Amino acid sequence: MFQLHNKSSYTLEDIEDNSIDAIVTDPPYGISYQNNYWDKDLPSREVWENSFKKIKHGGFGLVFSSVRLMHRLMVDLEDSGFLIKDVLFWSYLNGMPKSRNVGLLIDKELGVESEKVGEYKYVQGYKKEGADSYKTSKKYKLSPSSELGKIYDGAGLGLKPAYEPIILIQKPLEKGLNVAKNVVKYGTGALNFEETRIPYEKNEGKVGHNPHEKGRVSSNIIRTDKQEDGYDKFFLVPKVRQHKDDFNFHPTLKPVELMQHLVKLTTFQDQTILDPFMGSGSTGVACMELKRKFIGYELDENYIEIAKRRIDESLKKPELF
Structure with missing residues (x-):
């Protein structure tokens, strides 16, 4: 039902060609995160x-990326033979600003001591040693002292991130086959809209020119918070919150609920998902809970042990049988 490989995924030599139904993965972004x-x-x-080579003709893939280097990853995917079909946005309101106060930088450059105007507690977490390694320290809130620093007080270096892109790719249909013939031959070539429809809310009338009983077709925007705009509705999934008692300390952990949505969108029951960059196994957990087969690769021994534990625990859930 699942295979976990503690090795590089670059060759994928353990997998037969044209045997994978879909790829769902969160690879390194190349931005030296933390x-x-x-x-x-x-x-x-x-x-x-x-x-x-491993994915079937018509098979889809979903590949997480960063805004900064998404274009380079897309070129690599396209040059490898994949079609770029879309980019999904997993949007959230609680992104962490990655910037600095330019006014304070100017003080430092001019050799001027910035003014201490208050204190705050800084919680340092997401360490390799795990959530128990969180440290709380007291920090001073500073304000520029130099005249030029005061002008640039609060100026920054980058916008607050509010979404992550997920690149939707597809291996072309087999030459000479239309979608229907490709699905008949390989079981791939179509997205699974029925399992990913967004149900109507209570007391909400059906919408659209040809409304479906199960709800709306899922869009290319996935949100963490409800958006009230009167018509469009988006699949909602919150970001992961790490707790000190959790054994999973992976710093870029993706919510299982999000991975379930992506797995359902790209596959049907009993099909096989490949994750070449498994991390702590959220995609694998989602596959087990949705009755999909899973093949994952991870180099870090700590993370692969976490992934195995999470997948084993998910298989113990009585509702899966």
Whole structure:
């Protein structure tokens, strides 16, 4: 039902060609997130070239990325043979601003001591040692002292991030086949709208020119918070909150609910999902809970042990049988 490989996914030599139904993965973004060793660079194009060989004709993939380097990853995917079909946005309101106060930087450059105007507690977490390594320290709130620093007080270096892009890719249909013939032959080539429809809210009338009993077709926007705009509705999934008692300390953990949505969108029951960058196994957990088969690769021994534990625990849930 699932296979976990503690090795590089670049060759994918354990997998038969044209045997994978879909790819759902969260690879390194190449932005040195929190200075983690595994996020120094984008993955080599080799992994996408081999993924292309392993996936069936018409099979879809969903690949997480960063705004900064999404374009380079898309080029690698396209040059490997995949079609770029869309980009989904997982949007949220609680992104962490990654900036600095330019006014304080100017003070430092001019050799001027900034004024201490208050104190606050800083919680340092998401460490490799796990959530128990959280540290709380007292920090001073500073305000620029120099005249130029005061002018630039509060100026920053980047906008607050509010979404993550997820690239939707597809291996082309087999030459000479239309969608229906490709689905008959391989079981791939169509997105699973029925399992991912957004139900109507209580007392809400059906919408659209040809309303469906189960609700709206899922869009390319996934939100963490409800958006009241009177018509469009989006699939909602909150970000993960790490707690000190959790054993999973992966710093870029994705919610299982989000991965369930992506797994349902790209596959049907009993089909096989490949995750070349498994991390702590959220995609694998989602596959088990949705009765999909799963093949995951992860280099870090700690994370693969966490993934195995999470998947094993998910299989114990009585509702799966």
